[in-house]
Amino acid sequence: MGGTLSAAPSHIRPYAPADLDALYEICLRTGAAGDDASDLVEDPQLLGHLYAAPYGVLEPEHAFVLDDGRGRAAGYVLGALDTVAFEARCEAEWWPPLRARYPQREGGDGLDDLLIGMLHHRRRRGDEVLGRFPSHLHIDLLPEVQGHGWGRRLMATLFDALAADGSPGVHWGVSAQNHRALGFYRHLGFDELTADGVTHTFGARLEGSSASPRRLQR
Numbered sequence: 001m002g003g004t005l006s007a008a009p010s011h012i013r014p015y016a017p018a019d020l021d022a023l024y025e026i027c028l029r030t031g032a033a034g035d036d037a038s039d040l041v042e043d044p045q046l047l048g049h050l051y052a053a054p055y056g057v058l059e060p061e062h063a064f065v066l067d068d069g070r071g072r073a074a075g076y077v078l079g080a081l082d083t084v085a086f087e088a089r090c091e092a093e094w095w096p097p098l099r100a101r102y103p104q105r106e107g108g109d110g111l112d113d114l115l116i117g118m119l120h121h122r123r124r125r126g127d128e129v130l131g132r133f134p135s136h137l138h139i140d141l142l143p144e145v146q147g148h149g150w151g152r153r154l155m156a157t158l159f160d161a162l163a164a165d166g167s168p169g170v171h172w173g174v175s176a177q178n179h180r181a182l183g184f185y186r187h188l189g190f191d192e193l194t195a196d197g198v199t200h201t202f203g204a205r206l207e208g209s210s211a212s213p214r215r216l217q218r
Contacts, residue, residue, distance in 0.1 A: 008069040008070075009069050010066060010067060010068050010069050010074070010145065010150070011066075011067050011069070012064055012065070012066055012067070012150075012153060012154060012157050013064065013065060013067050014060070014061075014063070014064055014065075015056050015060050015063035015064060015065050015073075015076070015078075016060075016065075017056075017060075019056065019065050019073045019076075020053060020056055020057070022065070022072060022073035022074075022076075023048055023052040023053055023055075023056050023073070023076060023078075024044070024045055024047075024048035024052060024053060025048075026052070026073065026074070026075060026076060026140050026141075026142055027047045027048040027051050027052040027053075027140060028041075028044050028045075028047055028048060029142060029143075030140040030141070030142070031047040031051075033175040033177035033178040034175075034178045034180060034181055037111075040111050041111050041112055041115070042110070042112045043102075043112055046102075046112060046115040046116070047115065049098055049115075049119070050115060050118055050119065051138050052076070052078060052138065052140075054090055054094045055078035055079065055080065055138065056078065057094070058086070058089055058090065058093065058094060059078075059079070059080055059081070059086060061161070062078070062079035062080065062081055062158065062161055062162065062165075063076065063077075063078045063079070064076065064077050064078075064154060064157050064158060064161075066141065066145060066150050066154060068145070074141065074142045074144065074145045075139075075140060075141030075142060075145055075150055075151075075154060076138075076139065076140060076141075076154070077137055077138070077139040077154040077155055077157065077158045078137060078138045078139070079135060079136070079137040079138075079158045079161070079162055079170065080135060080136050080137075081134075081135050081162060081165055081166075081167055082134055082135070082167075083125060083130055083134055083135065083136045084130065084134070086136075087122065087124070090122075091122070095119060095122070098119050099119055099120055102116045102119055103116075104116060104117065104120050125171070125201075126194075128193075129171055129193055129194065129201060129203065132168065132169050132203065132205075133168075133169035133170055133171035133193070133203040133204075133205075134167060134168070134169065135162050135167040135169065135170035135171070135206075136170060136171050136172055137155075137158055137170055137171075137172045138172065139151060139154055139155060139158075139172070141154075151184070152188075158170075159204065159206055162206055163206040163207070167206050168205065168206055168207055169203055169204060169205045169206050170203065170204055170206060171193060171201055171202065171203040171204075172201070172202055172203075173199045173200070173201050173202075174199065174200045174201075174202060175198070175199060175200075176195070176197060176198055176199060176200060182200060185202045190202045190203065190204055191203045191204070191205075
């Protein structure tokens with residue numbers, strides 16, 4: 001008796017190396033303050049080089065994806081347990097080949113030029129944040145899976161993993177232009193640590209992995 005197999009339900013799972021291309025795609029399609037940045041960059045991989053791929057490659061144990069039920073990642077949360085150690089590893093393994101591939105371009109004012117500049121000149125997070133929130137994360141979901149609670153569940157999954165590995169707190173940045181995300185984190189009551197007109201930094205305490213994940217179940 002024939003029939004059509006239905007797709008499995010969407011679910012959160014650990015990142016796998018086969019998801020790397022999806023990390024680049026999701027990062028690009030959400031790279032303009034949550035909207036699609038495809039028309040804003042010449043090189044579609046630059047955003048992923050900075051904000052997504054190094055986490056899957058260098059720290060996969062703290063990377064989780066939202067599987068659409070067909071094996072395709074439609075969202076992710078990517079974490080670094082120790083921000084300082086992660087950046088040191090990127091300096092040793094990730095940034096050098098990219099800096100050789102993307103030499104700095106003098107006088108350019110496009111988004112690609114800005115992103116290439118960020119490859120060459122890394123900004124260090126201040127000790128006032130890292131002292132209490134040494135971990136950090138990036139989270140993005142494609143539009144088709146937004147609004148269904150997956151963002152909260154992805155964050156809770158990572159919070160539990162970071163807490164289990166000893167992190168007392170995690171921080172993350174949000175573009176000042178991403179009003180939807182700013183409202184989401186403020187509604188959940190996360191600590192707003194810094195704001196400079198470009199980026200707002202939020203933080204969550206993770207002791208025991210209970211307070212922040214429970215907040216995400218609202």
